[in-house]
Amino acid sequence: MTAIDTGTPTPPDLSGKNLSARRAFANRAATLGIGLCVLVAAFPLGLVAYEVISRGASVMSWDFLTEVIPRNYRTAGPGMGPAVVGTLLITGMAALIAIPVGVLGAVYLNEYGKSNPLARFIRTMADVMTGVPSIVMGLFIYVGYVLVVGEQSGFAGALSLACLMLPIVIRSTEEMLRLVPDELRQASSALGARKWRTTLGVVLPAASSGITSGSLLAVARAAGETAPIIITVGLTYIYKPDLFDGQNTTLAAQIYRNAARPFEASQERAWGAALTLIAIVFLFTILSRIIASRFAIDKR
Amino acid sequence: MTSTASPQTPDDLDLGGDSRARGTDRGFRGLVTFAGLTVLIVLGLILVTTTMRAMPAISHEGLLGFVFGTRWAPNDDVFGAFSMLYGTLVTSLIGMLIAVPVSIGIALFITEVAHARSRKYIVTIIDLLATVPSVVFGLVGVLVVVPFITPVYQWFAGLVEPIPLLSSLFADTNTGRNYFTAGLVLTIMVIPIITSIAREVFDTVPEADKQAAYALGATRWEMIKGAILPHSFGGLVGASMLGLGRAMGETIAVALVIGGSFHISASMFDTGNTMAAAIAQQWGESTGLHTDALIGIGVVLFAITVIINFAARWVVRRAEIKMRGAHT
Numbered sequence: 137m138t139a140i141d142t143g144t145p146t147p148p149d150l151s152g153k154n155l156s157a158r159r160a161f162a163n164r165a166a167t168l169g170i171g172l173c174v175l176v177a178a179f180p181l182g183l184v185a186y187e188v189i190s191r192g193a194s195v196m197s198w199d200f201l202t203e204v205i206p207r208n209y210r211t212a213g214p215g216m217g218p219a220v221v222g223t224l225l226i227t228g229m230a231a232l233i234a235i236p237v238g239v240l241g242a243v244y245l246n247e248y249g250k251s252n253p254l255a256r257f258i259r260t261m262a263d264v265m266t267g268v269p270s271i272v273m274g275l276f277i278y279v280g281y282v283l284v285v286g287e288q289s290g291f292a293g294a295l296s297l298a299c300l301m302l303p304i305v306i307r308s309t310e311e312m313l314r315l316v317p318d319e320l321r322q323a324s325s326a327l328g329a330r331k332w333r334t335t336l337g338v339v340l341p342a343a344s345s346g347i348t349s350g351s352l353l354a355v356a357r358a359a360g361e362t363a364p365i366i367i368t369v370g371l372t373y374i375y376k377p378d379l380f381d382g383q384n385t386t387l388a389a390q391i392y393r394n395a396a397r398p399f400e401a402s403q404e405r406a407w408g409a410a411l412t413l414i415a416i417v418f419l420f421t422i423l424s425r426i427i428a429s430r431f432a433i434d435k436r
Numbered sequence: 437m438t439s440t441a442s443p444q445t446p447d448d449l450d451l452g453g454d455s456r457a458r459g460t461d462r463g464f465r466g467l468v469t470f471a472g473l474t475v476l477i478v479l480g481l482i483l484v485t486t487t488m489r490a491m492p493a494i495s496h497e498g499l500l501g502f503v504f505g506t507r508w509a510p511n512d513d514v515f516g517a518f519s520m521l522y523g524t525l526v527t528s529l530i531g532m533l534i535a536v537p538v539s540i541g542i543a544l545f546i547t548e549v550a551h552a553r554s555r556k557y558i559v560t561i562i563d564l565l566a567t568v569p570s571v572v573f574g575l576v577g578v579l580v581v582v583p584f585i586t587p588v589y590q591w592f593a594g595l596v597e598p599i600p601l602l603s604s605l606f607a608d609t610n611t612g613r614n615y616f617t618a619g620l621v622l623t624i625m626v627i628p629i630i631t632s633i634a635r636e637v638f639d640t641v642p643e644a645d646k647q648a649a650y651a652l653g654a655t656r657w658e659m660i661k662g663a664i665l666p667h668s669f670g671g672l673v674g675a676s677m678l679g680l681g682r683a684m685g686e687t688i689a690v691a692l693v694i695g696g697s698f699h700i701s702a703s704m705f706d707t708g709n710t711m712a713a714a715i716a717q718q719w720g721e722s723t724g725l726h727t728d729a730l731i732g733i734g735v736v737l738f739a740i741t742v743i744i745n746f747a748a749r750w751v752v753r754r755a756e757i758k759m760r761g762a763h764t
Binding site: 155159160162163165166167169170171172173174176177178180181183184187188236237238239240241243244245247248249254255257258260261262263264265267268269270271272273275276278279280283299302303306330331332335336356357359360361362363366367388391392395396403406407410413414417418421 | 457460461463464465467468469471472473474475476478479481482485486488489537538539540541542544545548549558561562564565567568569570571572573574575576578579580624627631655656657658660678681682684685686687688691692712715716719720730731734737738741742744745746748749
């Protein structure tokens with residue numbers, strides 16, 4: 137009788153209220169599971185932060201950062217000075233080697249090689265090189281440098297860290313160079329600048345903040361590396377400001393050395409060293425973040 | 437797929453000028469080319485120098501004997517690395533079994549579930565996880581987790597004792613430094629890698645596919661199952677392989693929590709060793725042929741990780757091309 141029904145159809149119910157119980161449950165369970173995954177990742181981070189800060193803070197002091205390292209595991213008391221200096225010097229030297237080479241390599245990839253076979257091959261191999269375990273880099277420098285000059289040294293450690301940083305710097309720098317608008321290159325060329333002047337005077341400065349930020353991230357990674365240091369640097373208890381003067385040490389190596397000993401004193405030093413190392417690594421990371429966000433070039 | 441230079445970039449334009457300026461240009465080109473080549477040079481040198489150095493130890497056992505020999509006794513000049521190869525595989529496998537689903541879950545949470553604001557926090561958490569040095573994970577592992585988890589292992593071993601297969605897989609060994617703890621530490625270390633690549637992969641899923649699934653009445657989970665996961669399968673395989681490469685090469689954190697024994701045990705709760713960890717543990721006290729053998733383990737590790745990385749990049753790239761080809 138009522139033909140009106142066909143005239144104004146009720147809008148379909150999109151609220152999901154009439155979802156079958158099974159489907160609704162599956163959806164809710166899946167969302168819960170996905171959320172739990174985040175907790176699984178957040179929990180260890182929280183645990184590490186809590187343990188390192190609470191246990192590290194109790195031994196942290198100016199003396200701890202400056203005194204020499206006790207020779208005996210059992211000796212209580214401060215001392216990580218040589219490791220702090222060693223970490224900064226070795227990482228700094230590694231950066232001095234890896235960043236110039238890496239940036240120039242990226243210039244080749246983005247400005248010269250582009251998509252020719254060699255550049256593509258280098259790109260692939262740089263990716264593969266990021267996956268080479270750090271201990272292999274240590275063994276390589278041991279065979280290729282330490283055995284040649286006859287002793288472990290801070291410089292050997294810097295070389296191995298530089299090998300680890302190189303592919304990271306190359307790939308991050310190339311990303312940044314790619315963001316530099318082509319108009320800048322063309323404008324520079326139109327003014328008569330040669331390619332090398334364009335690259336050094338226009339392209340690299342335009343990308344400098346991104347390059348700095350990427351390089352700092354690579355430095356942060358390298359500062360926490362342990363395995364290559366154990367292989368190439370050896371061990372010392374005293375200040376060694378000269379990287380070419382025999383065995384040296386870093387915070388990461390000291391954590392490894394002290395962590396597994398059943399002595400309270402050495403474990404405390406390991407926690408203190410861990411807090412110091414994390415502080416250094418985070419400083420670099422945050423610096424990198426700030427530079428990246430402050431001076432970012434327009435992403436187009 | 438990378439270079440976006442437009443064709444009018446004046447690359448090979450001859451602008452004339454004196455020969456000195458042209459010389460500088462050529463010199464600069466040579467310099468940057470060399471810098472690019474360092475990657476290839478270093479990789480080549482790694483292969484050649486370490487292999488040559490390890491040769492005495494490897495030929496002492498024969499390549500097969502070196503890789504698959506089960507006895508590692510440096511004092512008797514016997515170098516069989518299989519217990520370490522086994523440990524590397526077992527710990528990585530444990531790590532991957534946990535890390536892959538968790539990472540995929542996190543990536544899905546970031547791309548599909550989280551609001552813009554909470555997304556930022558979660559990304560930060562994952563980034564922070566990636567910046568913590570591995571030795572710090574090892575430190576927390578050995579001094580905090582191991583003492584805490586040992587009774588848990590014992591309880592679990594007691595629980596599964598009557599069940600035939602599980603009882604040997606999880607046999608009680610009274611120690612918290614074992615394969616399983618090492619696997620747990622590896623899990624945490626590879627989660628950031630797999631998550632970040634999985635996110636990139638999920639980002640390539642076309643919005644239209646997702647909206648289409650919703651339009652058909654799919655719930656979010658059905659949309660993920662039907663639109664996102666099938667589309668991303670190749671990329672996820674690649675991401676997992678990259679994580680695997682990282683897990684196999686991880687040294688210090690594992691060296692601290694795996695116990696450091698050279699036997700092959702079916703029990704996940706037993707002590708063991710991995711290739712990378714064994715090198716770090718024995719380095720200080722090794723001399724002569726022993727050192728060469730450790731370098732030889734490094735060569736095997738290098739070969740395995742390079743192959744895995746190559747394969748992973750290839751899989752990821754294939755997946756990318758497939759996706760791009762279909763939708764743009």
